[in-house]
Amino acid sequence: MIWLSFEEFIAMGGYGTYVWGSVLVTGGALALELVLLSRRKRSALLAAAQASRRRQA
Amino acid sequence: MSGQLSHGPAAVPGAITATHAPARGRWWLQYASPQAFYGPAGVLASLLLPLSAVLAAAGLYVGFLIAPTDAQQGEAYRIIFVHVPAAWLSMVIYAAMAFWSAVGLVANTRLSAMMAGALAPTGALFTFLALWTGALWGKPTWGAWWVWDARLTSELLLLFLYLGFIALQAAIDEPRRADRAGAVLALVGTVNLPIIYFSVKWWNTLHQGASVSVASAPTIATPMLLGMLVMALAMWAYAAAAALVRLRCIILEREGQSAWVARVARGGAA
Numbered sequence: 361m362i363w364l365s366f367e368e369f370i371a372m373g374g375y376g377t378y379v380w381g382s383v384l385v386t387g388g389a390l391a392l393e394l395v396l397l398s399r400r401k402r403s404a405l406l407a408a409a410q411a412s413r414r415r416q417a
Numbered sequence: 418m419s420g421q422l423s424h425g426p427a428a429v430p431g432a433i434t435a436t437h438a439p440a441r442g443r444w445w446l447q448y449a450s451p452q453a454f455y456g457p458a459g460v461l462a463s464l465l466l467p468l469s470a471v472l473a474a475a476g477l478y479v480g481f482l483i484a485p486t487d488a489q490q491g492e493a494y495r496i497i498f499v500h501v502p503a504a505w506l507s508m509v510i511y512a513a514m515a516f517w518s519a520v521g522l523v524a525n526t527r528l529s530a531m532m533a534g535a536l537a538p539t540g541a542l543f544t545f546l547a548l549w550t551g552a553l554w555g556k557p558t559w560g561a562w563w564v565w566d567a568r569l570t571s572e573l574l575l576l577f578l579y580l581g582f583i584a585l586q587a588a589i590d591e592p593r594r595a596d597r598a599g600a601v602l603a604l605v606g607t608v609n610l611p612i613i614y615f616s617v618k619w620w621n622t623l624h625q626g627a628s629v630s631v632a633s634a635p636t637i638a639t640p641m642l643l644g645m646l647v648m649a650l651a652m653w654a655y656a657a658a659a660a661l662v663r664l665r666c667i668i669l670e671r672e673g674q675s676a677w678v679a680r681v682a683r684g685g686a687a
Contacts, residue, residue: 362485369481373492378557382496382550383477386503390655393542394466397662404669405682412679 449526451668452677458661458668465658472651480644487641496554497641501628502649504547506656507575508610510540514582515607518600530596531671533603534586535664539656541579547572559623567616568624571609578606592671 480498521529589595
C-alpha cells in the first residue's frame with residue numbers, strides 16, 4: 361500500500377480529476393453497455409414471442 | 418439450412434450449416450449456424466463476464482494500491498491502467514471484426530458476419546474510451562486535451578471506421594447485402610491498424626512510444642506492467658462477453674421468425 365490516507369488516494373497527487381475522470385467514465389461506459397445489451401435482448405425476445413403468437417392466432 | 422430453420426433469410430448455396438453432418442475433426446463447424454451457437458455464446462458470456470470483473474478488481478488493486486508513483490508524471494500516469502488496455506482493445510477488436518468479416522466473405526457464413534457486427538459497437542466504445550482517457554492524460558502532461566498528432570489522428574480515424582461500419586450495416590435493409598458491404602469496409606480499414614501501431618515510430622509524435630513491445634524488454638516497473646496487463650485481460654474478457662451477448666441479440670432479431678427463436682422467446686430451450 362502506497363497511500364497514507366484515503367484523502368491522499370482520492371487526490372492522486374493533484375491529478376484526481378484526470379485519473380478518476382478516466383477510471384469512472386470507463387467503468388460507467390462499460391456498465392451502461394451491459395444495461396443497454398440486456399434491454400436489447402429482452403425486447404428481441406419479446407418481439408419474437410409476439411410474432412410467434414400472431415402466427416398462431 | 419434446410420426446412421425446419423429456414424423461416425429466416427433464405428439459405429445461400431454453399432454456406433456451411435449445421436444440417437450438414439460435419440466430417441470428423443470438423444465438429445466445430447456445426448457452430449457456424451446461428452441457432453447452434455446461440456446457447457454456447459450465452460454460456461461463454463456468462464463465464465467471461467465474472468472473469469472480467471475479477472481481473473479488473475485485481476488489475477485496479479495492483480495499479481492503484483501497489484504500483485509506485487511515476488518519477489516523471491507523478492500520479493497522473495495511473496491513467497495508463499485504463500488508457501493503454503482500452504487502446505489495445507480498440508485495435509484487437511477491429512482486427513477480430515475484420516477477421517470475421519473476411520471469414521464471412523469467403524465462407525459465406527451468416528454467423529461470421531453477425532459476429533463482426535456484434536464486435537463493432539464494443540470496439541467503437543473502446544476507441545472512444547482510449548481517446549477520452551488520452552485527452553484526460555494529455556491535458557496534465559502535454560497541456561492540451563487534443564493535438565493532431567499521428568497516433569491520435571489515426572486512432573480517431575479508427576473511431577470513424579467503426580462508426581462507418583455500423584452506419585453502413587444499418588443503412589442497408591437486406592441483411593446479407595449489409596453484411597457484405599460492412600465486411601468490405603472493415604477489411605479496407607485494416608490498413609489503419611499498422612498505421613496506429615507504428616505511428617509513434619514512423620512520425621515524430623508527441624505521443625510517447627510503446628512502453629511494452631514484443632521485441633524488447635518493457636521499459637516500466639513490474640507492478641505497473643502487471644497492472645496494465647491484468648487490466649488488458651479484464652477488458653479483453655469484457656469485450657468478448659459483450660460481443661457474445663450482442664451476437665445473441667442479433668441472432669434473435671434476425672432469426673425472429675424461426676421456430677427455434679419462438680421456442681426460446683416463449684421460455685423453452687434453443
